[in-house]
Amino acid sequence: xxxxxxxxxxAVGAFFGLVLTKAEVVTWHKIxxxxxxxxxxxxxxxxSAVVTGGLLVWLVKRLRPRTPFGEPVVVPDKxxxxxxxxGGFLFGVGWFITGTCPGxxxxxxxxxxxxxxxxxxxxxxxxxxxxxxxxxLPD
Amino acid sequence: xxxxxxxxPWWLAGPLIGLSVGLLLxxxxxxxxxxxxxxxxxxxxxxxxxxxxxxxxxxxEHAWTLLFVLxxxxxxxxxxxxxxxxxxxxxxxxxHSVSGALKLLAGGFLIGFGTRWARGCTxxxxxxxxxxxxxxxxxxxxxxxxxxLVAAGVAIxxxxxxx
Numbered sequence: 107x108x109x110x111x112x113x114x115x116x117a118v119g120a121f122f123g124l125v126l127t128k129a130e131v132v133t134w135h136k137i138x139x140x141x142x143x144x145x146x147x148x149x150x151x152x153x154s155a156v157v158t159g160g161l162l163v164w165l166v167k168r169l170r171p172r173t174p175f176g177e178p179v180v181v182p183d184k185x186x187x188x189x190x191x192x193g194g195f196l197f198g199v200g201w202f203i204t205g206t207c208p209g210x211x212x213x214x215x216x217x218x219x220x221x222x223x224x225x226x227x228x229x230x231x232x233x234x235x236x237x238x239x240x241x242x243l244p245d
Numbered sequence: 246x247x248x249x250x251x252x253x254p255w256w257l258a259g260p261l262i263g264l265s266v267g268l269l270l271x272x273x274x275x276x277x278x279x280x281x282x283x284x285x286x287x288x289x290x291x292x293x294x295x296x297x298x299x300x301x302x303x304x305x306e307h308a309w310t311l312l313f314v315l316x317x318x319x320x321x322x323x324x325x326x327x328x329x330x331x332x333x334x335x336x337x338x339x340x341h342s343v344s345g346a347l348k349l350l351a352g353g354f355l356i357g358f359g360t361r362w363a364r365g366c367t368x369x370x371x372x373x374x375x376x377x378x379x380x381x382x383x384x385x386x387x388x389x390x391x392x393x394l395v396a397a398g399v400a401i402x403x404x405x406x407x408x
Contacts, residue, residue: 114272115309119316120323122265122277127324127333128249129258134336141397150255151262152371158263159277159376166270177274184365184374190385193362194370198392200355202400203348205336207367208279208360209317211353216318217325219335224346226286228353229360233287236358237298243362 111175123213132213134205141202188244200232250330266376275309276377278369279317280360282310287357298361363388 129151130136140148163181171179201207204225206214211229214222236243248257266277288294288302304311325333339345360366363385365374371389374382 112308112312115269115275115312116316116319118265118268118273119313120320121268121316122262122313123317123320124324124328125253125258125261125265125320126317127321128253128328129255129262130252130333131258132321133334134340135334141393147255151259152367154256154259155262155266155372156375158260159266159372160263160378162263162267162270163373163376166267171271173272173274179270179274180276181270181377182276183377184370184379184381184385186381186384187364189362189364190370190381191388193359193364194385194388195359195392195395196355197359197363197366198389198394199396200352200359200392201367201389202393202396203352204356206352206356208283208356209314209366209368210335211356212279212282212314212317213321214335216321217333217335218322221336221341221346221349224349225353225356228350228355229283229357230287230290231350232354232357232359233283233361234291234294234296234299234357235354236361237287237294237296240296240298 114174122209123216126209126213127217132206132210132217137201137205137207192244247330250328262372263376266373269313273309273313275313276369277373278310278365279314280356280366280369281307282314283357284361285311359392 126132131148131151136148139145166179167181173179206225211222211225269275269277284302285304285307288299288304291299294300365382365385370382370385375386
């Protein structure tokens with residue numbers, strides 16, 4: 107039971123990772139093509155993902171299901187704060203440079219792109235730096 | 246079958262990414278998000294750190310995030326190993342170099358710093374947040390693109406091209 111409780115996250119993650127990889131949104135080339143407006147794919151992928159996800163979130167909020175383990179399903183709100191602007195901008199720059207966003211870092215590692223180790227080390231170092239200066243940053 | 250073995254078209258991949266949101270909610274009870282995993286990895290990497298952001302972080306409680314990203318790696322492995330006819334080119338050849346590694350480190354740094362400041366990434370804000378009609382997520386996504394487009398502009402000026 108405990109094992110199943112954990113395995114479900116690995117399973118859904120595997121589904122997500124498989125789709126991300128087959129969509130090729132895990133490739134540097136695809137991300138560059140988006141930022142240089144060379145192909146509409148990524149905009150269409152994100153757009154259709156949001157519409158589908160939005161429909162499911164709406165259903166979940168209406169039907170209030172419980173998980174197979176009886177836990178309530180919560181859909182929390184995202185708080186408004188200044189970091190969405192500042193942090194969002196910085197992330198955007200990093201997204202362009204690496205051609206990779208957080209999910210795809212793990213997909214690249216699993217898919218055999220071992221240079222993604224550098225992206226991951228950089229990200230963990232970035233969190234450490236954020237933790238160190240957080241008290242002095244606008245929220 | 247050849248449809249599945251080739252790169253998937255947007256109209257198949259997009260809705261399936263959206264479906265992941267529903268699967269994670271219904272089976273896991275959790276909202277989609279990936280970048281919080283960096284914080285947990287950082288806490289694990291620096292267990293003695295006194296920085297509140299790392300020390301006051303209960304990794305056990307958020308262990309699901311680490312299981313989820315492990316799954317992402319596994320799914321990518323399956324996609325590459327069993328569901329592809331052509332190898333997936335994750336990073337271009339010129340990134341497999343010292344300068345490429347430095348770029349990935351620097352860009353990765355901005356990804357870690359930025360996503361934690363923004364409290365979300367493409368998964369948590371662009372997909373989950375927008376699907377949940379969250380205004381902060383809309384601002385976050387606009388900021389992601391602002392950052393990426395400014396970087397694209399700088400790259401064009403510096404390299405005179407799109408590399």
